[in-house]
Amino acid sequence: MGGAPASGRSAWERDAAADTLPRMPRRPPLPDVPDRSVGLCSACFHAAVQRSAKGGAFWRCRAADTGRTQLRYPPLPVVHCKAFEEGTPEA
Numbered sequence: 008m009g010g011a012p013a014s015g016r017s018a019w020e021r022d023a024a025a026d027t028l029p030r031m032p033r034r035p036p037l038p039d040v041p042d043r044s045v046g047l048c049s050a051c052f053h054a055a056v057q058r059s060a061k062g063g064a065f066w067r068c069r070a071a072d073t074g075r076t077q078l079r080y081p082p083l084p085v086v087h088c089k090a091f092e093e094g095t096p097e098a
Contacts, residue, residue, distance in 0.1 A: 046084030052094025053077075069097070 042049035045066055053070040070090035071077040077090050 044084060046086055047088050047091050048081070048083070048085050049096065050093055051088070051090075051096060052092040053090055054096035056096060056098055066096075 040047060040050045048054040048066045048068070051068075053068055055067045055069050057065040057067050059065065065080055066083060067080055068077045068090065071079040075090055077088070081088075
């Protein structure tokens with residue numbers, strides 16, 4: 008009497024599910040970097056570590072100072088970055 012078939016899904020829902028792409032992993036794997044908790048910044052020329060009076064460390068992107076579309080303090084770990092240039096971060 009109408010309604011959904013015994014499988015619990017309508018024909019439209021089954022067709023839509025068959026056409027979907029496989030799910031992507033939540034985060035792409037990190038490349039080989041010195042500090043995996045920081046990501047690319049730990050091996051980037053543009054990175055600078057800012058130390059707080061309480062001993063905390065904040066990773067700042069100096070590429071953001073030149074007007075690029077980078078975040079000054081990106082969320083870590085950074086997995087991909089258009090401004091990445093291999094080098095040693097400024098301490």
